[in-house]
Amino acid sequence: MGALQSLPGQPEYIDLAEKTGFSLEQIGVLHKRFKQLSHNEETLRRDHFNEIPDLACNPIRAQIVEAFFDRRNFRQNGEGTVQEIGFEEFLVVMSHFRPPSLHMTEEQRENVRKEKLRFLFNMHDTDNDGTITLEEYRHVVEELLSRSGALGKETAKSIADAAMLEVASISMGHMEPDEFYEGITFEHFLKLLNEFEIESRMNIRFLNMDTTTLCK
Amino acid sequence: MADLRPSRSRFCPRLTAAFLCVFLLVFLHCASASRDAVSGGNDTGIRPVRSTQEDPHDHHGNSTEHKKAFPVLAFNFEHVRKPFEISMWILLALLMKLGFHIIPRISHVVPESCLLIVVGLLVGGTIKAVEGTNAPVLDSKLFFLYLLPPIILDAGYFLPIRPFTENLGTILVFAVLGTLWNVFFIGGTMFAVCQIEGAGLGDVNLLSCLLFGSIISAVDPVAVLAVFEEIHINELLHILVFGESLLNDAVTVVLYHLFQEFSREGSVSVGDALLGVVCFFVVSLGGILVGFIYGILGAFTSRFTSHTRVIEPLFVFIYSYMAYLSAEVFHLSGIMSLIACGVIMRPYVEANISHKSYTTVKYFLKMWSSVSETLIFIFLGVSTVAGPHVWNWTFVVFTVFLCLVSRVLGVIGLTSIINKFRIVKLTKKDQFIVAYGGLRGAIAFSLGFLLTDSKMKHMFLTAIITVIFFTVFVQGMTIRPLVELLAVKRKKESKGSINEEIHTQFLDHLLTGIEDVCGHYGHHHWKDKLNRFNKKYVKKWLIAGERSTEPQLISFYNKMELKQAMMLVEGGSSAKLPTVMSSVSMQNIQPREPPRRRAMPNISKSREEEIRKILRANLQNTRQRLRSYSRHDLMIDPFEDNVSEVRLRKQRVEMGRRVTLMSFHLCLPEHQVFTYDDTESPRSAEMKPGSAAVQLLNESPQRSDQSDAEPNAKQDDQEEQLKLSRCLSDPGPNQDQLEQGSLVS
Numbered sequence: 038m039g040a041l042q043s044l045p046g047q048p049e050y051i052d053l054a055e056k057t058g059f060s061l062e063q064i065g066v067l068h069k070r071f072k073q074l075s076h077n078e079e080t081l082r083r084d085h086f087n088e089i090p091d092l093a094c095n096p097i098r099a100q101i102v103e104a105f106f107d108r109r110n111f112r113q114n115g116e117g118t119v120q121e122i123g124f125e126e127f128l129v130v131m132s133h134f135r136p137p138s139l140h141m142t143e144e145q146r147e148n149v150r151k152e153k154l155r156f157l158f159n160m161h162d163t164d165n166d167g168t169i170t171l172e173e174y175r176h177v178v179e180e181l182l183s184r185s186g187a188l189g190k191e192t193a194k195s196i197a198d199a200a201m202l203e204v205a206s207i208s209m210g211h212m213e214p215d216e217f218y219e220g221i222t223f224e225h226f227l228k229l230l231n232e233f234e235i236e237s238r239m240n241i242r243f244l245n246m247d248t249t250t251l252c253k
Numbered sequence: 254m255a256d257l258r259p260s261r262s263r264f265c266p267r268l269t270a271a272f273l274c275v276f277l278l279v280f281l282h283c284a285s286a287s288r289d290a291v292s293g294g295n296d297t298g299i300r301p302v303r304s305t306q307e308d309p310h311d312h313h314g315n316s317t318e319h320k321k322a323f324p325v326l327a328f329n330f331e332h333v334r335k336p337f338e339i340s341m342w343i344l345l346a347l348l349m350k351l352g353f354h355i356i357p358r359i360s361h362v363v364p365e366s367c368l369l370i371v372v373g374l375l376v377g378g379t380i381k382a383v384e385g386t387n388a389p390v391l392d393s394k395l396f397f398l399y400l401l402p403p404i405i406l407d408a409g410y411f412l413p414i415r416p417f418t419e420n421l422g423t424i425l426v427f428a429v430l431g432t433l434w435n436v437f438f439i440g441g442t443m444f445a446v447c448q449i450e451g452a453g454l455g456d457v458n459l460l461s462c463l464l465f466g467s468i469i470s471a472v473d474p475v476a477v478l479a480v481f482e483e484i485h486i487n488e489l490l491h492i493l494v495f496g497e498s499l500l501n502d503a504v505t506v507v508l509y510h511l512f513q514e515f516s517r518e519g520s521v522s523v524g525d526a527l528l529g530v531v532c533f534f535v536v537s538l539g540g541i542l543v544g545f546i547y548g549i550l551g552a553f554t555s556r557f558t559s560h561t562r563v564i565e566p567l568f569v570f571i572y573s574y575m576a577y578l579s580a581e582v583f584h585l586s587g588i589m590s591l592i593a594c595g596v597i598m599r600p601y602v603e604a605n606i607s608h609k610s611y612t613t614v615k616y617f618l619k620m621w622s623s624v625s626e627t628l629i630f631i632f633l634g635v636s637t638v639a640g641p642h643v644w645n646w647t648f649v650v651f652t653v654f655l656c657l658v659s660r661v662l663g664v665i666g667l668t669s670i671i672n673k674f675r676i677v678k679l680t681k682k683d684q685f686i687v688a689y690g691g692l693r694g695a696i697a698f699s700l701g702f703l704l705t706d707s708k709m710k711h712m713f714l715t716a717i718i719t720v721i722f723f724t725v726f727v728q729g730m731t732i733r734p735l736v737e738l739l740a741v742k743r744k745k746e747s748k749g750s751i752n753e754e755i756h757t758q759f760l761d762h763l764l765t766g767i768e769d770v771c772g773h774y775g776h777h778h779w780k781d782k783l784n785r786f787n788k789k790y791v792k793k794w795l796i797a798g799e800r801s802t803e804p805q806l807i808s809f810y811n812k813m814e815l816k817q818a819m820m821l822v823e824g825g826s827s828a829k830l831p832t833v834m835s836s837v838s839m840q841n842i843q844p845r846e847p848p849r850r851r852a853m854p855n856i857s858k859s860r861e862e863e864i865r866k867i868l869r870a871n872l873q874n875t876r877q878r879l880r881s882y883s884r885h886d887l888m889i890d891p892f893e894d895n896v897s898e899v900r901l902r903k904q905r906v907e908m909g910r911r912v913t914l915m916s917f918h919l920c921l922p923e924h925q926v927f928t929y930d931d932t933e934s935p936r937s938a939e940m941k942p943g944s945a946a947v948q949l950l951n952e953s954p955q956r957s958d959q960s961d962a963e964p965n966a967k968q969d970d971q972e973e974q975l976k977l978s979r980c981l982s983d984p985g986p987n988q989d990q991l992e993q994g995s996l997v998s
Contacts, residue, residue, distance in 0.1 A: 134764070178806075
């Protein structure tokens with residue numbers, strides 16, 4: 038059942054394949070999923086995402102859903118958020134999770150790394166100002182610990198503070214006592230996660246065959 | 254002793270080398286003397302070295318004819334012969350290890366395992382030359398029951414879980430399919446070789462060849478560990494080769510017993526072959542199950558050990574060893590059982606046992622496995638000299654050649670299949686290292702040794718030893734320059750960054766979420782489900798107290814703080830502060846707030862420097878006080894009750910944090926630290942203004958009165974340093990309540 042589902046969409050598929058790098062079969066599978074999520078409408082909205090049951094127990098659900106509606110992830114240098122997305126945007130966001138192919142030059146690999154890190158950065162930087170402030174970082178840690186009840190709040194704050202301190206030290210080295218570290222810019226973020234090997238970790242397997250009937 | 258040639262540039266190595274030489278000679282005398290004492294029965298063939306004492310028969314009593322004087326000094330070696338010999342061997346091994354590291358030039362070129370085998374050869378040769386009798390051989394029972402388990406337990410307990418589970422599919426394919434391919438390829442081809450006229454191998458039938466193949470095919474974990482430990486390649490390759498060497502044990506066990514049975518029977522039927530396949534699943538899954546059961550038992554037991562901290566490490570060791578032995582009873586895979594036990598037990602046990610017990614477990618495991626490894630290699634050398642050898646050029650040469658060829662073909666073939674399923678593919682460089690890292694070692698030798706005695710067995714043993722020597726010497730020595738030549742990615746020095754941990758967790762959740770959006774149950778989805786199940790049910794049963802609900806991020810953070818604090822104090826005033834060696838402080842990242850948050854006036858920079866100097870100096874004083882307390886306090890240590898231990902831990906963590914923060918001059922809210930002590934309520938945090946600046950200059954310790962859970966802060970920093978000293982050297986009778994001081998801002 039790996040055949041493409043919708044024939045009319047074929048030339049579009051090729052277009053999309055070129056743009057995002059997915060194979061035609063993968064696009065077909067994702068399109069089917071898109072239709073399933075959106076109940077066969079043309080666009081997806083936030084409440085469609087909220088219907089996914091497995092996503093409900095994810096501590097960072099809100100950020101994940103937001104990421105889909107964030108214009109900065111559409112690779113068109115836009116900003117701000119949208120209320121609904123079409124299949125193309127859905128696919129573009131998904132393409133951030135494609136694994137790098139085997140034969141890539143160093144430069145291409147570096148670009149892939151930057152792209153993935155940019156996606157993460159955008160997820161943290163909720164107010165679109167280009168830096169992750171202490172408040173935003175605290176929010177991130179709080180969300181991560183949100184399943185552990187009330188005690189998470191204070192410890193989250195200290196953890197976030199310590200983390201921020203680390204970033205500041207790595208990026209700025211030496212600072213005068215009355216200087217103020219505004220926030221993590223994208224360059225600092227890159228430097229911070231230099232050792233993280235994100236190009237091999239931030240990937241999921243996209244199927245070439247259709248198994249969506251098994252799960253919602 | 255050729256290998257102990259002293260280096261000219263340094264005085265010490267010469268002395269040590271000379272000492273080692275002398276020691277070696279004394280040792281050989283002892284060893285030979287003991288052998289004489291055994292073989293000669295009660296005869297008095299004892300070297301002149303020791304016969305300065307009285308009549309050696311004195312221990313038989315006063316039943317002789319003439320009345321002897323009361324024996325002031327008697328000689329009774331038989332009594333302690335066995336433990337004496339064992340201790341001498343272990344001492345020899347350790348001194349060798351010591352020697353290699355003192356002589357620096359050799360250890361860079363030649364891996365330790367090679368040197369140890371050479372030493373073994375020399376010792377064996379000397380014993381044989383001097384005595385004419387054979388040196389002790391590597392007894393299989395000794396190897397499998399005493400020498401191998403510590404190494405495997407060490408490997409299993411500290412197995413890096415994340416890379417292991419991420420690459421589990423690949424590892425299994427290499428372990429199972431790769432070993433099967435090796436066995437049949439080598440066995441079959443050797444049979445074909447044996448058919449060649451003029452090689453004198455006509456009596457080796459197919460089943461014997463297959464048996465030989467099954468012995469020689471398995472990649473050996475001891476050898477892999479020994480060599481790969483020194484070259485520090487990246488995590489992925491390390492876990493691939495090492496994981497394969499661990500998991501192929503099941504295949505080896507099954508095939509070995511299978512072919513042994515068939516050899517005895519003489520014929521094979523299809524039903525037998527099918528039974529063999531079933532046996533494989535039983536052996537591997539059964540082994541894992543046994544290990545799993547013992548692991549859960551161990552974890553459960555550790556839940557109740559809060560009052561008997563001293564014996565905690567023993568539980569870990571005994572349960573694991575029992576898992577190994579129980580699996581061996583049923584001919585299941587002991588190695589897999591041991592690994593499973595260690596892996597299952599570890600997260601729960603570590604949450605339950607005290608910090609000291611954790612350190613004990615870690616160091617004992619490392620110590621035992623190190624000694625075992627050294628002994629194994631030395632004995633390999635000694636056994637080489639000892640055993641009767643039947644050298645057959647064709648057989649040996651072809652064996653070595655085929656081992657290499659089959660390994661390379663196997664890796665290439667399997668990788669082309671595996672890469673279809675991997676997200677991150679294996680490059681050619683990776684494949685080369687995996688193929689090259691397929692070292693054979695002592696397991697192959699021991700399995701060969703277990704065969705029934707025959708001319709064929711000796712021929713096999715000779716070939717096995719040759720292959721082992723080849724892989725360990727040639728491959729072991731050349732892998733380091735090759736790794737550098739090919740510019741293989743090395744292991745990155747991870748500094749335990751809190752940011753990386755945050756992002757690791759973030760990424761886990763993110764990928765799980767994306768998989769859910771995509772709609773298929775992938776790797777992350779199942780991992781997430783397992784984690785949730787673990788958190789909800791299992792942790793409640795197996796972890797004591799409130800620790801069961803502690804999220805991973807928090808425990809990681811606490812661990813890191815503790816580590817930093819320990820490093821700081823252990824290093825004294827000249828310690829390099831971990832990673833963050835900058836003057837960035839908390840106030841640089843706090844947004845500027847209305848003055849209510851910082852009630853104290855700005856300190857000028859020079860003042861700050863002064864304060865910092867004072868702090869450092871105090872730490873140094875602290876250190877000296879540490880030394881003077883240590884002996885006294887260590888003696889109290891085993892008998893301290895649990896409560897003080899708990900307080901100590903909590904204090905230490907808080908202290909550690911304080912000291913760290915003091916030097917960073919952070920103004921931090923009090924953390925919530927998890928304790929075992931349920932009576933103490935968690936403290937709520939409050940930002941206290943740094944009005945303690947003035948008090949810093951006041952050195953006198955201020956002891957406050959004992960009371961539980963005082964949430965309101967008292968500003969005193971000096972006593973913290975003193976308490977720190979006491980805490981870390983282990984607790985005295987003082988049960989100082991931890992104070993909430995705040996720090997210079």
